[in-house]
Amino acid sequence: MVDQMVLQTQQWLNKTYGNDSRFNAVSENGQTGWETIYGLTRALQIELGIQTTADNFGPSTRSLFAKRYPNGVQQQKDGDGAKSNVYSIIQGALWCKGYSTGGNISQHFYSGTGSAIKKLKTDMGIGGDSSVDVEIMGALLSMQQFVLLADYGGSVAVRNAQQQINRQYRSYTGIIPTDGLYGREMNTALIQVLQALEGFTPDEATGNFGDGTRSRLKTITSANASANEYWLWLASVALACNGIGGTPTHVWTSSFGNLVTEFQRQYALAVTGAIDSTTWMSLLTSKGDPNRLCVACDTRFEITAERLATLKADGYRIVGRYLTEPGQDKLDPSEYFKAIRPGELERITAVGMQFFPIFQEYSTKLSHFTVENSRKHAQSAREAAQRLGIPPTYIYFAVDFDATDDQVSSTILPYFRAILSSLGGGYKVGIYASRNICTRIIEAGCAGCAFVSDMSTGFSGNLGFPIPNGWVYDQFAEISNYRGQGWDLDRVAYSDRMDAVSYVHSSNAGGATVDQGTDYTSLSPIDLIWHLEKRFDELRGQGKVGQDYVPSGDSGTWITVPTWRCMLELSLQSVLA
Template structure:
């Protein structure tokens, strides 16, 4: 696949059939960079380039049909691919995006925050890394025959005290196990069991807390070899690794994907700089990648600061890098392990309408609003001005919260009914509402069960749920601005309401563990209340409620993601909203959904940074204002400890759901 696509690229660059070899060399790269980005604005004069881009997106696992025309769907899919690849989300076919589409290593000069090296991280090395923007370094737990070597003679293994030195410089790390991993004979079930035990022993000796350890497959394993040897090896590793350590895989895209899909690894460290490996050619980036090794600095290419071999590594944020070191011999256990809340039951999801089945109604609503914009002067006063089509559609879909005559606080997002939020975004467009419901009665009637009083939730293809009025109201704030901070209308309002929920529970059941209560209510689904709460009669309380529930947090994430697509798009058009929704829900994964919160300033580097950014947004000057602040209005009389525990539960929830 890659060779054929590169040959097409070379033909577009002006190479002859004889010289278009499919080799992605310096000349091909230079011409690609000189070409400049293919965008919505220049697509009409670059139709063959658009076709190549859409075909490459298809070959990289995106849900798209090759086309020479640039439409809104293409912009959204490019953004999705860029998000999945952890590159800049321009929505354009720029040089870095082309490189990621056509080669496994991508643009070797793109910025990154992670690296790996066989060299000891000295104080000097650490300071260079930090000054150059690196935050995470991968290091090797051990090496063959290490017991017969003095530390000064180690080739790649961690030295005593090195991890503490890394952390002391404000860096984080991830552990790699690589011993005898360069040919097929090295991979058997017996070897896997042995390697798991060696890796765990080394991690404990060095003080590595429970985390993902990446076991290396450092050669180009074929499909047949993966089936015969690699998968049995990783099965044995997974069966013999314990004490909270989890299995990661280092290898080609194919190796990483196969090990993950077999259930033997939880995350991938992808050897993408081996761009000529068959296991990288034609395979998309693994869904659950954590680290992506894409460029090498060595004696041939130039050593890092003239001294060290260094591999440059992209970081998805999916697996938290380690920033602590345990004392030698201390049991590796958490004093407070996170306890995830219940997700929707199968029965509760099966009863809901698919959101993609509602999209045709939204498309008809868009057509109606387009007609309204052409004829509004016959139905509204002279001073009235209609909204843009996408803004008008979002306004109508969120009418449950913006109309003054709808019931008061009566659902899981009742904070949006408060006076301060009724002013946060544009008020309900009553003129269009009356026009639509009189002239398009059938469409309005069919849409009402999803947006009107007593409306039902909808579901997506991966088990997510949405309350459309809640999601679109939040989308309005993120896409078009708000008189209050945007997160107040989204996750901030939900989380503040969840703090009040927790306070009510602890008031009525003071004997309960407050940590567990916070964990089990933030992000919980009403169809699956935790046994700890039901066994203690919490769910039977008259005041029991879940105002920061599973649906709310899907809504808030989707609103942020969709706003990004709407504002990044230059196309507009009558179906801008429904096209963005279709593209998003066709390609959504849990990782895409929950890491969308990063676009609102939440730092997914690790738990500590995520908690800190959540807390700062919930405990700022504006949030604490008396009478009108977010906490004063919706967190009730919850204590600082209860608020902190809810922020902690929210951070844990996002990390857990985005893995």
């Protein structure tokens, strides 16, 4: 849809600056986007006398703007006939954000433009007059939104908190969006608010949750909440951003205490009922407290008897291991880099530990995620799981890069749809990825559960996103040279939503085909079931399962019969023969 005032802005930019080598022409399509914002930014830089322009409103632009307009760009008085292209740039930026100036693009800053600026400031939560200082100018020349984006998941509670942050902590955070969405900027702002409460200066409050920030954390309980009302308010905002609770509060009530314990349970934290350091870190960072207790882990290294003993002694009950690796068929098992080695799963389960299978081959670039590759990956994962004797379970297919929302829609989703339709063998599709990707794939019905790569704190898909509802495993810390034994380990939280794998079919049940001479009376029930499943697959491949032969004179015909009858007959023949 063409916005006529955005179109007019684009036309004005090209007409005014089109012959200036410092300006890049913009498309005249009437649609707001980065191209138009960049055009407005370069136009302002030209007006400020900058010879080497750029697309960003950076330090040089900010400095020169503040120097020329120390009190901000002021609204003109009625009758003031002075003209300035800067006025037109402000008007164009307002139109791009959806604020009407009440007239066409002009070189004047009268009441219509002034009213639009006041409305913008009200939406930001700061109020005030119509002056445009360097922070307001920077916000205008951005894609930040200052109205509630309810259609995109924005909430009133989060928007109110964003406006409060702009009012109270602007010197720490700058102007942040007030769109009601919990994104990267809001996440950073919450950490900066925490750092303000901890006594850091605005220059020291980087928004990075480091050791200094952790060292000054306060534990907030019902007993001390009244003396730390702003800490409590911040915690309530962080809970709302993580999808728990509603309106932020300064008062600890029994309902608020329930929200704290709900969050701790949802994130598999120790349920203390207090906002302790571990809870603070999970509220504000994807990986949370890297030193918290956990019972699961994953590694690329073989779980030898020695490593197994170490894991058990350290309290681990579940280990994630890789089904395959590229070029595995050309390697001796002793040469595997990360793939499960023969006998390894039997060793793990023999001592009462459990495991979960991961498939991660060529998963670090968008170009890897084709429908053709998905079918190959599904087949490789299925065949490896069957070869290793793994019973039907979830296999976690990896997306090991920071895919954007658009890339998820265009490429990652079709890949997982094809995985879902191709996997077979009784196995189910899980996903290993950032929070946002896991949520998107699960909500689309293409995976049933998630192994979340929360250790990748810089991923845009983790910053500002709550943990997926369907998470089972949550990777949050890496330990190199574990216990000085020369191998690496990732620490993984476990939600207990579903069981890990506790057994594998015995080596007697291995092989590509079933030995028809097997003495079935000597097999365990689990191995007997495995044989029946394998025999069923072989007969189905020959077109025999689901059919029965009906003699008729010297010949006969095959007729379709229920699969359950075929399996029952096969079972009886195998066991009673």
